[in-house]
Amino acid sequence: MRKICTLELLSAKRVQSFRHIREEEVSNLVDSLTAASGEPVDLTRMLSTVTSSITSRAAFGKAQELTDAFMVVIENISVLDQVIEDHKSRRRAGRNGDGEKEDLVDVLLNLQEKQNLGEMFLAGIETSTTVMEWVMSAMINDSRVLQKAQQEVRQVYGGDDGKNHFGEAKLDQLKYLDMVIAESLRLHPPLPLLIPRENRDKNVSFGSYEVSVNTNVIVNAWAINRDPRYWTEAERFFPERFVDCPIDYTSTDLQFIPFGAGRRMCPGVSFGMKIVKLTLASLIFHFDWKLPAGQKNINMTGCFRATLRRQYALHLIPITYGRVLP
Numbered sequence: 001m002r003k004i005c006t007l008e009l010l011s012a013k014r015v016q017s018f019r020h021i022r023e024e025e026v027s028n029l030v031d032s033l034t035a036a037s038g039e040p041v042d043l044t045r046m047l048s049t050v051t052s053s054i055t056s057r058a059a060f061g062k063a064q065e066l067t068d069a070f071m072v073v074i075e076n077i078s079v080l081d082q083v084i085e086d087h088k089s090r091r092r093a094g095r096n097g098d099g100e101k102e103d104l105v106d107v108l109l110n111l112q113e114k115q116n117l118g119e120m121f122l123a124g125i126e127t128s129t130t131v132m133e134w135v136m137s138a139m140i141n142d143s144r145v146l147q148k149a150q151q152e153v154r155q156v157y158g159g160d161d162g163k164n165h166f167g168e169a170k171l172d173q174l175k176y177l178d179m180v181i182a183e184s185l186r187l188h189p190p191l192p193l194l195i196p197r198e199n200r201d202k203n204v205s206f207g208s209y210e211v212s213v214n215t216n217v218i219v220n221a222w223a224i225n226r227d228p229r230y231w232t233e234a235e236r237f238f239p240e241r242f243v244d245c246p247i248d249y250t251s252t253d254l255q256f257i258p259f260g261a262g263r264r265m266c267p268g269v270s271f272g273m274k275i276v277k278l279t280l281a282s283l284i285f286h287f288d289w290k291l292p293a294g295q296k297n298i299n300m301t302g303c304f305r306a307t308l309r310r311q312y313a314l315h316l317i318p319i320t321y322g323r324v325l326p
């Protein structure tokens with residue numbers, strides 16, 4: 001399954017082919033927030049919806065109506081079977097020639113493989129949503145960082161381009177936003193403990209650790225990302241630490257491993273991070289953000305379920321950029 005993910009489902013080319021889906025769904029999110037401008041919204045729920053809409057369209061080729069079903073796909077596997085049946089009849093009818101337009105179910109059918117599809121994408125939705133929640137929370141609590149990130153995105157996307165079509169073409173220019181996301185991933189990795197792995201080969205040693213055969217190893221990424229031996233003021237949220245810094249989450253630096261590392265590293269990095277960056281850039285380009293009445297800052301308490309999420313849903317007030325409040 002992992003090999004299929006890396007080579008087929010989540011390859012750079014495949015991820016790029018879903019660009020229009022990401023842009024459409026993020027634009028829908030902006031429309032909903034614009035309609036709610038000036039009122040508190042449950043941003044946690046909205047971020048989860050946008051991520052699952054993008055994922056279900058990419059995975060199943062179905063739009064909104066499948067999104068809710070996707071969330072219960074594990075319990076209700078018949079939904080997935082129905083999707084696969086639909087794809088099979090479409091293929092039998094010979095309506096599936098263009099590789100670019102294939103969704104991920106088509107790819108799996110090509111490979112005669114459907115196992116674990118639901119679990120895999122569910123994991124991607126939860127982690128990507130969690131990353132966005134933490135980044136927004138950290139920026140709201142640090143107005144200096146938020147302003148700097150907003151300045152950058154409004155400069156890059158200023159003029160008609162930003163208002164009419166907020167696309168991915170210029171995302172690479174948002175260097176400061178990259179640092180903000182990296183710093184949030186460092187302090188709040190959605191999977192603080194990497195997936196347990198069993199040493200099945202032979203006894204090995206690395207550093208001061210001896211790992212004998214048949215031992216389960218659990219890597220504490222959370223502790224590594226905050227280790228004061230590698231990070232100055234390790235507990236501080238300070239995106240500028242990544243200026244001119246060669247370390248990033250796709251490199252092989254083992255002091256920063258929010259996606260794991262090596263052969264078992266997350267195969268969904270590119271799929272997830274494209275959603276994360278486009279959504280966050282849109283949120284801070286189109287809106288200024290206020291806390292609900294009576295709230296001074298965001299409570300950053302985490303809570304460990306399948307992932308390390310915020311304990312409390314994120315409620316914020318979007319103010320459409322440029323709108324003068326009464």
Ligand code: HEM
Nearest residue numbers: 002124127128191194195258259260261264266268272273
């Ligand atoms: C953007 C947020 C994401 C984060 C922070 C994240 C993080 C991780 C981490 C830490 C691991 C464990 C790596 C290890 O044990 O060494 C992992 C594994 C995995 N991730 Fe992600 N992930 C994200 C998004 C996604 C997405 C969007 C998908 C799929 C669409 C995905 C699919 C997977 C799969 C299938 C594995 C298991 C790989 C294996 O068992 O070898 N992830 N992820």
